[in-house]
Amino acid sequence: MIKAGILGATGNVGQRFVQLLADHPWFEITALAASERSAGKPYGEVAKWKLETDLPESVKDLTVVPTDPKKVDADIVFSALPAELATGIESDFAKAGVVVCSNASSHRMEKDVPLMIPEVNPEHLALIDIQKKNRGWDGCIVTNPNCSTIMMVMTLKPLMQFGIKNIHVATLQAISGAGYDGIPSMAILDNVIPYIGKEEEKMESEALKLLGTFDGSGVKNAPFWVSAACHRVMVMDGHTMSIWLRSEKNPTAEEVKDAFLKFDSGLSDLPTSPKKALIVREEPDRPQPRMDRDQGRGMSVSIGRIRSGHDNAIKYVCMGHNTIRGAAGASILNAELLKKKGYL
Incomplete structure (x- = not known):
């Protein structure tokens, strides 16, 4: 088993990491790291568990440690840190020889950091070797994209054969994407909020890197553009989006x-x-979040109205x-792909 730590383990995404890794066949949770106010206390006491399944017994009594490479006993860490903290902390772990699989946005667009969706661009993992050489560290940082970008780009990958010219997307994003305390109930009940900070910019830039071409020294962005409009809606989990794009080959719906x-x-x-x-x-009225979000144990993307x-x-x-896939x-x-390719 590979020793795994979780950074930001008490938050919404951190709890998902705990849930999904608790019985993982390859990774064993050996460290749960969080802020100083949680450090030194049992995870079951400070996590304020909010997910639909019970808190795993295997981690309930695990003592939370600070987000310090010297305190985290792990070969790989999964980062659910806020972006403003992730920049320095994740780099510190990579310098210490630890593999970092990050959900944070801090390093996604750096030229030598892989921005990964395993089904889409596994060849971009070669950036790890460039990253280690450039930065002189034994560990590495690998990132996954913004939640909405992932759903969109997974559907775009098989359409690349038709020659994508441009993409428009309008999202309807679940409130869990903002974290448990992210949106007051008085703001979202009976409402749609037509703005999510930096979300549109992430979708428009990350997609081009993900669908870009690795040329041996870096990634050349995909040769099209994305225009996004992002909205928060009163759905607990599951991001829905309407996508319309123009192609060169004009395929039929079939x-x-x-x-x-x-x-x-x-x-x-x-x-x-x-x-x-x-x-x-x-069906003409699918996909729907409540009915389709758990397909493939939450890892599948559902498509309809083609x-x-x-x-x-x-x-x-x-x-x-949005909090699983x-x-x-x-x-x-991403971490499983790293192991398959020999980086773990």
Whole structure:
């Protein structure tokens, strides 16, 4: 078993990491790290567990430690730290020889840091060797994208064969994406909030790196643009988005559907990988968060309402679980790919 630590273990995404790693066949939770006010206390006392399953017995009495490489007994750490803290702390762990799989945004767009979706760009892991050489450290940092970016880009990957020219996306994002205390109930009840700070910028920039080409020394961004509009809605878990793009080859709706259905991740040997990364719904009113977010144990992205349109347009709706596929589960799948490729 590989010794695993979780940074920011008491927060919303940190708790997802605990839930998903508690019975993992490859990783054993050996350290839970959080702020100084939680350090030194049992995890079960300070976590204020909010998930739908019980707090795993295996970690209930584990003493929380500070987010310090000298205090965390682990070969790999999963970071659920806020971005403003992650920049320095994650670098400190990498310098100390630890592999960091991060959900934070701090390092995503750095040229020598892999921004990963294993089904989309596994070849970008080669940036790790460049990163180690550039920075002179024995560990490394590997990041996963923003939660909405993950759902969108997973559906875009099989459409690259049609020659993507530009993409428009409108998101309907769940409140869990803002954390347990992120949005007051008086703000979101009976309401839609048409703004999520920095979300649109992340979707527009991260997608180009993810779908870009690794040339041996770095990643050349994909040759199209993304325009995003992001909204917070009164849904607990599950981000939904409407996507319409223009392509060069003008495929029919059936050809687009067939591309989704034939998409094969090639990752069936990884424990967290779902049997189907993309699931196509035939019903006219699906996917829906409440009914589809747990598909593939929360790791599948569901797609529906596939249509073609004027001027080579492709239109569809996709949806995925934002704290599993869009956060903790994404980092864990990255770590499994690292092990498969010999980086762990």
